[in-house]
Amino acid sequence: MSAHETGTATGEDDAPDPKGRGPQGLVALPWRMASVLAAVVVAAAGWLIVLAFCSLVWLGDDAGTSYQQVLEVSTQFWLLANGVPASLDGVRVSLVPLGLSAVIVVMVASAVSAIARKAVLSRGATSTGVRSNEDSGALAGSSGAFALRLAAWFAIPYLVILGLCTNLLGHPQSTGPAILGGLLVGGVVSLLSAGRTLHWRATGLSQGGWMSGVLAGVLAAAAALVIVAAVVLGGSLLTHQRDVIGIHQQLAPGGFGGIMLALLQVMWIPNEVLWTMSWLLGAGFTAGAGTLFSPTASHPGQLPAIPMLGALPTGAHSSALGLVWFLAAAVAGALGGAVAVRARRDAVARRLPPGTVGHDSAALLGLVVGLLTAVLVCFAELLAKGGFGEQQLAGLGASMPHLVVLAPCVLGAGAMIGGYLTSVLSHPDMGSDDESAPARPED
Known part of the structure; x- marks a missing residue:
């Protein structure tokens, strides 16, 4: 299959530049490294959104709150969006703001889909001799196996970030919810996104059987x-x-x-x-x-x-x-x-x-x-x-x-x-x- 044909099959007109200068710099890296960096970038982006909101509130507040408290509140609110209970002014908050969680889910899905799409395009480029690296063998097995590996490489660093932030804030009792949140947001969402990009569905195991429809x-x-x-x-x-x-x-x-x-x-x-x-x-x-x-x-x-x-x-x-x-x-x-x-x-x-x-x-x-x-x-x-x-x-x-x-x-x-x-x-x-x-x- 040629690079042009592969790009067409995946909905992309142009494969990434072989020198790594693509429209998205992150996906120009090997897929494992790109997955780890994507987890860090998504976590940082979600936290910065919350920090921007809290900073605006702080600027309009006359209570004399220090900016260190703003950073702590921002981190706790970001953790809350990932399913980790927060403690704000001594009040335990466990109601997850699903609106912010949806924004994080969209970022996770977009990043993982871009990495999976890049791996497909790299396989097409390899067939024409343009590129030969670890991506060329990433899809050697089934699409489902590669989707699982990609989800694992994204979910583990994301889960570690949640756990570290939870413990650095002095809430080790919330490590369990941090793990569950990391598995759900970083694991399940990334698996579904990678599987969709790779045209893999778990129901394909019983195609034509009772799961149809x-x-x-x-x-x-x-x-x-x-x-x-x-x-x-x-x-x-x-x-x-x-x-x-x-x-x-x-x-x-x-x-x-x-x-x-x-x-x-x-x-x-x-x-x-x-x-x-x-x-x-x-x-x-x-x-x-x-x-x-x-x-x-x-x-x-x-x-x-x-x-x-x-x-x-x-x-x-x-x-x-x-x-x-x-x-x-x-x-x-x-x-x-x-x-x-x-x-x-x-x-x-x-x-x-x-x-x-x-x-x-x-x-x-x-x-x-x-x-x-x-x-x-x-x-x-x-x-x-x-x-x-x-x-x-x-x-x-x-x-x-x-x-x-x-x-x-x-x-x-x-x-x-x-x-x-x-x-x-x-x-x-x-x-x-x-x-x-x-x-x-x-x-």
């Missing part, structure tokens, strides 16, 4: 849930905008302080979207001690003066509209089931000899999609759960005991019905499974 269905259901949750949250903010503005004015942060306060709250908007998702599923969420918000009832208790919390209802009540949103979660599951069945049917139709998918298999496939989506939702809700301190704001997030029961029921039932209806509507004359029979042409 499952991933597409889960992603479709999860995306639908996120969209509906974002719409509900946005609508609540618009409906209660007077309360939100009133709380903001009570705090009297001033012009510059108001901007900083708004930016600070933006970092937790993804958490609030996930809490709303738990609300859609009927489990609800808590916004502090003695509070519970669900589609059928609300028990607000005493809420702290945080502008975003002004969007929450102020009285205990039940609403029929809440049941409508509850059904919207089931419809999101049905969409996932429908997507999975259509993808599965396409995969079966490409077999030799071609086959079809029966109604019962379609319903079972939808059920699997719904249950896997529920597992994904529960995991995301765990990431969005945390607190500020040990008292009133100690428990913020989804009501997990209710969620682990309701999410599989709502999404599983919705996806099963969606899969079954998709099969019936597309092939009404089909009965039970007949995957070995010739495929009927779709209308």
Whole structure:
């Protein structure tokens, strides 16, 4: 394969310069060294973003805080975005700002994808005699093996940086969360990014089998849930905008302080979207001690003066509209089931000899999609759960005991019905499974 052909296959028009002068200097290095340096650069870039924000707050603060404290707070907040609990003015903060975490994830994915793409291009360059180095043999094995190695070379230094920063700040008890955060952000994200760039999918191990379409269905259901949750949250903010503005004015942060306060709250908007998702599923969420918000009832208790919390209802009540949103979660599951069945049917139709998918298999496939989506939702809700301190704001997030029961029921039932209806509507004359029979042409 020529360098030009390889570049075209990977979406790149030009391979890096053989002398190392490419559009990205980092990826001009051997992939192992580039992975280690990328981990350091991503960690430094994430910390600098937080430092810039904290420095702006410090400049507008008249409390006489030293810049050393600004550096410490910046480091702790960056660690918090990586899943490591922080201690700010003696208050333990465990609520991860998923907005900042998303920025770090994007940086990790971009860096690892660039390194993996460079390795593919280097293999093409080697075939024409332009380059011969360790990259030429990096892809000698399977794409999956190389993706695992690349993820390991990125994740280990990133994990070490998190551990060192945690211990240098005097919090050795948080070493465990630092390791977990490093494995998740530096390991899982880099593995998925490298695998996607190298066109490797774990589901490829069962290509044409039961996994066909499952991933597409889960992603479709999860995306639908996120969209509906974002719409509900946005609508609540618009409906209660007077309360939100009133709380903001009570705090009297001033012009510059108001901007900083708004930016600070933006970092937790993804958490609030996930809490709303738990609300859609009927489990609800808590916004502090003695509070519970669900589609059928609300028990607000005493809420702290945080502008975003002004969007929450102020009285205990039940609403029929809440049941409508509850059904919207089931419809999101049905969409996932429908997507999975259509993808599965396409995969079966490409077999030799071609086959079809029966109604019962379609319903079972939808059920699997719904249950896997529920597992994904529960995991995301765990990431969005945390607190500020040990008292009133100690428990913020989804009501997990209710969620682990309701999410599989709502999404599983919705996806099963969606899969079954998709099969019936597309092939009404089909009965039970007949995957070995010739495929009927779709209308």
